[in-house]
Amino acid sequence: MRNYIIKCVPVMLLSLIFAANVHAKIVLIGHTSNTEEVSMGVLKRIYLGKQITFASGTPVEIVDFSNGATIRDEFYVKVTKKSPRQIQGYRAKLIFSGNGSAPLELSNADQIKAWVAEKPGRIGYIDSSDADASIKVLLNID
């Protein structure tokens, strides 16, 4: 029994360490007709409300997962380097000064894919495992 525990503990610890480092692979998605090139820098400016069009001048519309969703927090940390609370404070300044509005919030990947697929110019983010032919993957976010 003692040997069993000695063997199992390192395996369990390694599993925990591995699990803690597993993050969802997030992808930026757009309409299937979207041909815009979106870099991480441009994406950051769009989601911070500093840029309201693609490089071509086409108006861009964005969508968020609901506040508190893990994928939303990971997305903003990776793209904007800001914590969820920093984003909340940033958005408060933007919205309550009239310089911007909060993005539409949807609660799951299916809703986001359906919304993005409705209109060119719309973008959103989902877990890469949820991507399918109804949308186009514009950027891998890592």
Place this chain on the structure above:
Amino acid sequence: MKNNVNGLSVALMCSGTIIISSTAFAAQNGDIKWSGFASASASQVSGGIEEYRRRFENGKTEYSNTRIGLNISAKISDDISVAGQILMAGREDEYAAHADWVFITYSPHQLKNTAFKLGRIKFATLLNSEVYDVGYAYPWVSVPSEIYDFTASGSQATYEVMSGANVSYGSYIGDFDWKIQAFVGEADSGLGTVDSLIGSVLAVNNDDLEFRLGYHQGTLVEDDGEPSGGLVGKLGELKEEQLVGADKEVTNLGVIWNISNLRISAEYVSVDWSGGREAEQTDLFDTNSYYVSAGYRMGDWMPMITLAEMDEEGGTNQESITLGVRYELSRSTAVKLEWQSIDIAGRAEPLYVENEQGDKFFQSGLAILAEDGVEDKLTMINFSIDVVF
């Protein structure tokens, strides 16, 4: 008493919004979106002169800084949107709701990142002037009064809103985003209407640094509105009497710097008056104001210290030190507690001072009260719960 009851009622109402805020920041219906903010605030003032305490009674807890705001925006087309904000605050001794600002924005997609605004627009020059009422957006219970005081005895550095037009353009260089705005119109101040208002603001920022430089000028014209009552109203009338027709130039510089967990912010504003009925004495009302603040984030807590000063050339000098802490109760709720010590010094004894030519002019600010030998030091304890929803 009426004010206290109303204030308490609003405080209770604001408390209720905390529950809402934990679930949503904005609700949306198609292209119409609404958001809101609220601050339930309590303050207690000890010592000090009655005038400075304004509505506050010595040693009594007041709730009059409590407020709630609702923001609505609607997208009319890809290029045109409208936005407005309803605010209910106890600033004028009543909690009547009013339209804080409302404007139309035209952002032609052919002119990338250019926006034209027309209407009643939040004044944008200072770091916090656009979010003056949104407690959640800044670390203090209230923004430093040495700069952000709209009353007659304030620095006259900024306004709550302006009516007119604003054009902005933004772009970026490397990691730095920049945005320049130019505006024209008029604004209400504690002294009356400032007309022929024209100015510009440059804002530059990256992930850690935010820098803002602004300049505006205008002319104080006689206000047709009813003067507010009491000594504050009388002060305003007398000061306006001296400054009506005078031109003002305001220059401001502000910075917010995040160095790891350390947050430093500082702002400086210079207000220069010229011309007017008593042109020779007008520069006595010039003010130089600043604050320097440092806070350190430790998880959900951020203790901070702020030093501030407002120096009126021929009148009042006000200095304060504020020790406070902000606690993030939830993602949309901040709780703040502050201790503040304020020193006020009047430079001149008489209400009116004669110059060499025998002309009498009004000595501004709180100096008229200092002559009575009243206390010139007071302490404040401030507490607030700020939410966005």
